[in-house]
Amino acid sequence: MVERFDFTELSKAVATNGPVVRVVVTGFHGSTPRETGASMLVWQDGQSGTIGGGALEWQAAKTARKMLELSGEWRRETTKIPLGPALNQCCGGTVTLLLERFTDVEIAAIDGAAPSFTRPKADGISPTPAPLQASRLLRAARSGAGIDADWFSEALNTNKTPIYLYGAGHVGREIVRALAGLPYEITWVDTDKNRFPETIPVIWRANTNPASLVADAPDNALHFVLTYSHAHDLEICHQVLSQPFGHLGLIGSASKKARFLKRLRELGHSEPTLKRLQCPIGDRSLGKTPQAIAIGLAYWLMQPNIKQQETTGRVSA
DSSP states (O other): OOOOBOHHHHHHHHHHHSSEEEEEEEEEESSOSSOTTOEEEEETTEEEEOSSOHHHHHHHHHHHHHHTTOOSSSOEEEEEEEHHHHHOOTTOOEEEEEEEEEOHHHHHHSOTTSSEEEEESSTTOOOOSOOGGGHHHHHHHTTSEEEOSSEEEEEBOOOOEEEEEEOOSHHHHHHHHHHTTSSEEEEEEESOGGGSOSSOOSEEEEOSSGGGGGGGSOTTOEEEEOOSOHHHHHHHHHHHHTSOOSEEEEOSOHHHHHHHHHHHHHTTOOHHHHTTEEOSOSOGGGOSSHHHHHHHHHHHHTOTTOOOOOOSSOOOO
């Protein structure tokens, strides 16, 4: 999976926690925990993301918290760490890290709608205007990250795939956990706001008729249906199949799928349309626990050969 600069996540972290240091892998050689583009955010009393865990991550977080105390704008530091000699890690490779301190000032200067974020690696220098030679880094950043002796560029995570997840029960919660940090924008739907956990890392919407929210989804949205009610599930599937959509997955068994297909035929859906209904979701070989279903679904989504079916116009019901 290609790592990208998540400007939305960074902005929220700064707004919530004050100054934040972003630690990003800008290069590696040999055996290392993560590749170029892997990143983590560190603030005074917490952190998110990972660059591989262990001693490398502990040392990076320690250095990052020292940077939080610095004054001035666009504070940066580059460090090259041989994992074996410096940290006694068995990987044995070498990792190069760029640590950058972000405050409201830096966030305001970044164009979050741009395809990439290019900036100098030097401390205290504004990222704009970028030199002409940075254009090749911008091209490289479209597939992840590009770097030279003076500049570093990353593609911005501006095009997250939208997911509509219906149901805030055990399976829904595990799916949200499993997809955390992956390039998806999740809208979580349920009938009662009290069914959502206290800490909600995604967009959530409560409606006594969850199927009524299907119309708000973009045409390329991936829909996963797993409410506590078969009646709700059926109506949600009916509404999804009645409009353009990227994918439709339904939790359940082969017998549930057969019953739903019969009812959806009666509601007027064609066979080509019904073939786009995936049921069950996840990977049966992993088991039926909520965690197993979530892991199977996350793994399926991350496969590079997955071809999401999309329509360009409204499907006739």
